[in-house]
Amino acid sequence: MNIAIAVYGAPTSSRAPTSALRFAQAAVARGHTLARVFFYYDAVAIANALVVAPQGEPDIAAEWSAFSQAHGVELVACIAASLRRGIVDAAEAARYELRAHNLREPFQLLGLGQFVEMAASADRLITFLE
Amino acid sequence: MNRRYLVLVERPPAVGTLAREALDLLLVAGAFDLAPAVLFLGRGVHQLAASHDSAPPRPLEALATYGITRIYVDAQSLRREGLALDALAPRPIAVDGAAIARLIAESDVVLTT
């Protein structure tokens, strides 16, 4: 089955990204597909490449990136929520004449329409709240 | 696919940008023709408390234009929050736990905002 995952909680204030990753790993191991994982609200912080996890502490953002690359799962941060929170890709940095961009690989910035399409086309939607 | 969607709004107004972002998700669901039902519960019922001097106009005024016409509010949350049904706009239908259970069970997808 095709499972859509939404994550709302930020790594620094919530366990949502960790719980969602455990679920995602188990889902893939069980043979399900995850077309996309959509990060909204403060959870977009996970797409900030400038975050440095202290030595000896888990790096949930790096774990998500590795999982995405290993299994071909798209990681999407809501573009509007990201801009509000200072997470920008090269295109948005150019558009708004910002001095830098900081989107972590392999995250993409997409609109809420992509969240709704994901929810509408998957067999199941599960949301990890903050 | 004629799936049935229910959107839950539990976020109160004016919590940084979170309240606005919750309504954005609701409106986009409408814009994409999901024709969702929406249920306001917990402190989210305050989103429906009409504010006559709001500028710009509250996003909820737009619900009908987005094809969102089935608007519900949790009766118990209304009582807890001290709000009267006729003080709410757009005018919702008040539902109890059993009706909410039915709304949920009849939905294919529940989107918590």
Added chain:
Amino acid sequence: MTVLHLINRAPPADALARCLASLTAQDTVLFYESGVLACCAGALTSSARSSRVRFVALRVDVEAFGAASRLDPAVEIVDDVDFVDLVASHQPIVSWA
């Protein structure tokens, strides 16, 4: 299909009370993260326990919170793979805030 309800917070968050008021027989409620503290002994009403609803708690979080010995007897502990299977066998999935 039966509904899967998710609770990831403990009181004073009101999620559990709202969830319990909106259950249908055969639904499943899964507690995870700090939500495992919401299903400790005495937290589930007798009407909840006698309803034909299954209550489960995610093992990783039960262990993280040291809650294993405190869970309501009606609550079963489940693993990550069970969580996935519950998602596949229920619709819709409601995350209660």
